[in-house]
Amino acid sequence: MTAGLDTPDRRGRTGLDQHGRDLDGNPHVRIQEVEVLSCDWYVLRKTTFDYQHSDGHISSEQRETYDRGDGATILLHNTDHRTVLLTRQFRLPAYVNGHPDGMLLETAAGLLDGDSPHEAIRREAAEETGHVIGTPEHVFDVYMSPGSVTERLHFYAAPYDPADNPAGRTGIAAEGEDITTVELPFADALDMVRNGLIADAKTIMLLQWAALDGPFRQAGPLARRS
Incomplete structure (x- = not known):
């Protein structure tokens, strides 16, 4: 057996x-x-x-x-302040594969664990950032590493209120999570992608979406045509 x-x-x-x-x-x-x-x-x-x-x-x-099951991730943004809210936590696989300290800046994310993607990302946003969001905007669904990992990741975005930004650490301590939130000007976050300080794929994808087609897109040749 x-x-x-x-x-x-x-x-x-x-x-x-x-x-x-x-x-x-x-x-x-x-x-x-x-x-x-x-x-x-x-x-x-x-x-x-x-x-x-x-x-x-x-x-x-x-x-x-x-x-490992499917997951969901979300970019929390504030267009008035032109900021985004990310998380920072230790990632062992990145640490053992060349990242200096394993502390990655990321969009909030987690596995579905039996919930719908919409329900799961509202749960993860609350657990990892302390923010209770409304209806999130669905962005796209992506196979993150199709050569070996079955996971499909559902991408979302939602506004947040900087006045409600919680102090201290977030995450579920019983699951070993030790997470801090990091609020950044959107322009600084893009610069951190360029210089390698943000090296997480899902986060880079959502930041680029926000610049090209999302809440921070500018009028011009790359703007979405209706």
């Missing part, structure tokens, strides 16, 4: 080796085998599949996929 397959793992899951076996949307792909390599909290799988190439020949391929 194997946890996560025929008996529940510590998150109560079974049948984790069945993921993807019933996919039929691409006639050039046929799933042959799914092996669960790890299911301690998230799920690492090795999938073997047949792939028909454009010249007609079929090859057997293997890929590892890391399944």
